[in-house]
Amino acid sequence: MLAQRNKLEVKDRLIVALDVSSVDEAKKIVTDLKDHVGMFKMGLELYTHAGLELFELMRSEGIKIFFDGKFHDIPNTAAQASRNITRQGVSMFNVHATGGSAMMKAAVEASAEAAKEKDFERPYLIAVTVLTSMGPETVCDELKVNDEVLNYVTHLAKLTKQSGLDGVVASAREAASIRKACGDDFLIVTPGIRPQWAATNDQNRIVTPAQALKDGADFLVIGRPITAASDRKSAAQKVLEEMSSAF
Secondary structure (H helix, E strand, C coil), X not given: CHHHHXXXXXXXXXXXXXXXXXXXXXXXXXXXXXXXXXXXXXXXXXXXXXXXXXXXXXXXXXXXXXXXXXXXXXXXXXXXXXXXXXXCCCCEEEEEHHHCHHHHHHHHHHHHHHHXXXXXXXXXXXXXCCCCCCCHHHHHHHCCCCCCHHHHXXXXXXXXXXXXXXXXXXXXXXXXXXXXXXXXXXXXXXXCECCCCCCCCCCCCCECHHHHHHCCCCEEEECHHHHCCCCHHHHHHHHHHHHHCCC
């Protein structure tokens, strides 16, 4: 599965975040962009509103889903949640690396079992390191992490790999360090991506699409610069052009 990471087309590397609460709005975004991006990210905002309705619609059209549920619980609960979301046919989902190795191992084992039951390939399972909305003040002062953010993220990435997961969610600012520590057989999914022409909104550790790919990212998650654009297709094409310049 990971052997193909370097063979991905540029379009397949682009994940659009469906960070909306309206099913109708989500459907419009998917309709506009389904031929221009590789995957759509569904987070808790949309999932708690639309439930499985949108899952079923997107699967019926062969659209790939990254379920951004960020599971973080005791190992048994995380395992059952991973089993259930795998049965929904998602292409990627995530857990929090700070849940620890026992939780991560339980999640990946349960996902593999569920995929085998359904006779399809296990989805990518990745772990969240540090949310891109968090700056050093939050990580060090509020959470009392006694280390630099880069070192802490890299440590969590190594723990994730040791636990048998496919990769991590991390800021592109940490991508080069993660790639060096974890090697090429490890996925790096980067949110907090902002094209040169877009506003930063509520993200802290942001990077442009081209720079993120140059630094070692495999998948880029982009939301508002595309979904809030007056012409979504044109915005997506501009992002793809920026991404292409990295290769």
